[in-house]
Amino acid sequence: MKIAIGSKNPAKVEAVRDCFINEANSVIPVDVPSGVSDQPFSDEETIEGAINRAKASRLAAGAQIGIGLEGGVVQTPYGLFLCNWGALAVEGEEPIIAGGARIKVPADVAERLMNGEELGPVMDDYTKQNNVRHKEGAIGVFTREAVSRRQMFVHIMQMLIGQYRYRESGKI
Numbered sequence: 664m665k666i667a668i669g670s671k672n673p674a675k676v677e678a679v680r681d682c683f684i685n686e687a688n689s690v691i692p693v694d695v696p697s698g699v700s701d702q703p704f705s706d707e708e709t710i711e712g713a714i715n716r717a718k719a720s721r722l723a724a725g726a727q728i729g730i731g732l733e734g735g736v737v738q739t740p741y742g743l744f745l746c747n748w749g750a751l752a753v754e755g756e757e758p759i760i761a762g763g764a765r766i767k768v769p770a771d772v773a774e775r776l777m778n779g780e781e782l783g784p785v786m787d788d789y790t791k792q793n794n795v796r797h798k799e800g801a802i803g804v805f806t807r808e809a810v811s812r813r814q815m816f817v818h819i820m821q822m823l824i825g826q827y828r829y830r831e832s833g834k835i
């Protein structure tokens with residue numbers, strides 16, 4: 664089976680590969696637009712980005728399944744939290760959706776995002792590293808790598824695939 668992932672970010676691509684590795688599948692990374700802002704600022708916008716990527720990547724790769732993984736932030740009375748969402752698209756069906764773990768970002772990082780900066784460059788500046796978003800991610804930095812960005816996306820993938828199997832089994 665061909666599975667498209669709507670990103671070339673290794674943290675996302677490897678998470679998809681981790682979940683489809685034991686099956687006769689090929690995972691095809693494709694760059695597609697998310698159709699939302701580079702820094703989504705709500706669950707709704709982040710979900711929309713994930714769905715757009717899932718649908719567009721499936722079509723672009725001519726795949727049976729399209730996966731979209733999208734990162735954003737969400738404001739709460741307790742501070743600004745990382746949020747991540749995934750979508751799985753197949754032809755002619757509603758996309759399946761799953762959300763990832765969330766943690767609060769430090770106040771100084773939150774303030775920079777509120778002033779219009781993107782989390783990716785802010786994290787590089789904050790950690791004095793390059794491309795944190797392709798590696799452990801903000802969630803990895805702020806949890807001392809107890810949970811990496813890839814692991815967080817693996818968990819989302821497991822919930823997407825599990826729901827897909829549940830839906831498919833109902834059709835038999």
Ligand SMILES: O=P(O)(O)OP(=O)(O)OP(=O)(O)OC[C@H]1O[C@@H](n2cnc3c(O)ncnc32)[C@H](O)[C@@H]1O
Pocket residue numbers: 669670671672675701702703732733734735781782783784786795796797799800801802803812
């Ligand atoms: O190439 P794509 O797939 O777009 O990968 P990305 O790293 O830009 O990931 P998203 O678009 O899903 O994330 C939206 C924004 O949040 C940033 N971001 C999200 N999660 C992050 C993380 O864990 N660490 C660093 N930056 C992150 C990212 O750089 C973007 O500015």
Ligand SMILES: [Mg+2]
Pocket residue numbers: 701
């Ligand atoms: Mg992006």
